[in-house]
Amino acid sequence: MNAPTNDELFARAQAAIPGGVNSPVRAFRSVGGTPRFLVSARGPYVTDAEGREYVDLVAGWGPAILGHADPRVIEAVTDAAARGLSFGASTPAETELAELVEARVGPVEKLRLVSTGTEATMSAIRLARGFTGRDLLVKFAGHYHGHSDGLLAEAGSGLATFALPGSAGVPADIAALTLVVPYNDLDALAAVFAELGDRIAAVITEAAAANMGVVPPVAGFNRAVVELAHAHGALVISDEVLTGFRVSAAGWWGLEDGTDAAYTPDLMTFGKVIGGGMPVAALGGRAEIMEQLAPLGPVYQAGTLSGNPVAVAAGVATLRAADASVYRSLDATAETISDAVSAALDAAGVAHRVQHAGSLFSFVFGDEAAAAPVRDYATVQRQESWRYAPFFHAMLDAGISLPPSVFEAWFVTAAHDDTAIARVLEALPAAARAAASA
Numbered sequence: 001m002n003a004p005t006n007d008e009l010f011a012r013a014q015a016a017i018p019g020g021v022n023s024p025v026r027a028f029r030s031v032g033g034t035p036r037f038l039v040s041a042r043g044p045y046v047t048d049a050e051g052r053e054y055v056d057l058v059a060g061w062g063p064a065i066l067g068h069a070d071p072r073v074i075e076a077v078t079d080a081a082a083r084g085l086s087f088g089a090s091t092p093a094e095t096e097l098a099e100l101v102e103a104r105v106g107p108v109e110k111l112r113l114v115s116t117g118t119e120a121t122m123s124a125i126r127l128a129r130g131f132t133g134r135d136l137l138v139k140f141a142g143h144y145h146g147h148s149d150g151l152l153a154e155a156g157s158g159l160a161t162f163a164l165p166g167s168a169g170v171p172a173d174i175a176a177l178t179l180v181v182p183y184n185d186l187d188a189l190a191a192v193f194a195e196l197g198d199r200i201a202a203v204i205t206e207a208a209a210a211n212m213g214v215v216p217p218v219a220g221f222n223r224a225v226v227e228l229a230h231a232h233g234a235l236v237i238s239d240e241v242l243t244g245f246r247v248s249a250a251g252w253w254g255l256e257d258g259t260d261a262a263y264t265p266d267l268m269t270f271g272k273v274i275g276g277g278m279p280v281a282a283l284g285g286r287a288e289i290m291e292q293l294a295p296l297g298p299v300y301q302a303g304t305l306s307g308n309p310v311a312v313a314a315g316v317a318t319l320r321a322a323d324a325s326v327y328r329s330l331d332a333t334a335e336t337i338s339d340a341v342s343a344a345l346d347a348a349g350v351a352h353r354v355q356h357a358g359s360l361f362s363f364v365f366g367d368e369a370a371a372a373p374v375r376d377y378a379t380v381q382r383q384e385s386w387r388y389a390p391f392f393h394a395m396l397d398a399g400i401s402l403p404p405s406v407f408e409a410w411f412v413t414a415a416h417d418d419t420a421i422a423r424v425l426e427a428l429p430a431a432a433r434a435a436a437s438a
Ligand code: PMP
Pocket: 061, 115, 116, 117, 118, 119, 121, 144, 145, 146, 147, 206, 211, 239, 240, 241, 242, 271, 272, 281
């Protein structure tokens, strides 16, 4: 019997699962067509149910820095699994993971493990509120911090406003506790602090924004955010779920550490790479604040699967293996691929800009983006986004799997070797022409 096709699997999935997916962007709604149902992944490749192999530039949305199914990680996970899947008790490996993070990321004095990035940011916000005794939260437009009630809020561009919920089912009273400010706009942030500074518990910010495509902070922005917040007795939560241990051994914080832009957030959140492809995320920061968490302090936070031994084994093995040579490889591959995409788009006459945050990159289409670096969500939204779907599908047809939305970063792995990279480069001219004629 023939293996079922992606179309058949998607039809069956849609009958059993809302939209056929367990996380919305997987449904290909913004690029159209049928999502590929993946059955295996190795190194820089993923394989779908029809047996077709793709060079993967999604990397599980970030975790797979070493490449898929790295033998060191698989061995650690299999060993851990053979000793039992979940104890609901402390394990030695949890401490090792916390120590690995604390050794790399200076502001993290204490770390608490959770299972998803959503949990990490949700708990960090509760902790900031508990510590400061204040309720309001500031976030930046276009930043994504998971799907908890208070964090889906976005504002229209322009002035900061009390946010609209951003999703059905979020009570207006909860959304009203989140203030949304345009990214990279210190004047707008200062205005919010001037008006409401004594009620603001924290500013939460992606260390470098990569969930509206890549939009790095302008030089010194993170530092200025910390200074402004501290001047008003508020905390800063630097969300490194996506950038942490990916853009450098110490994440985005590590790229700015030791420069004029160096900054010390009060709390940080991690996910993705910290779990090496398994469900691990974390919040960490200043001991004085972290010790407000239960059982030491009054801020409650817990989890049956927190610090799960199999998941933690994957995280420890990944961080141990992620040495300087891994980060050099990620940087070099990101540069080769992003340069080549840009050259192909130029050759096809497609106005665009490539945006970088370390080895994360993405493209913004149109003359406005081509004219100047993109710094905020409003500009990202004004781009010629329709050019991405035909580009994406031309690449997919050629065996290259890109993020299925123009508003997502591209991810490389240290396993992208010359053969995999050459396949990407070969596919680009036709894809760029498809983008040009859209
Ligand atoms: N914060 C950031 C910066 C993220 O990129 C994400 C996920 N893309 C999250 C939080 C939420 O993480 P999770 O999907 O694990 O809940």
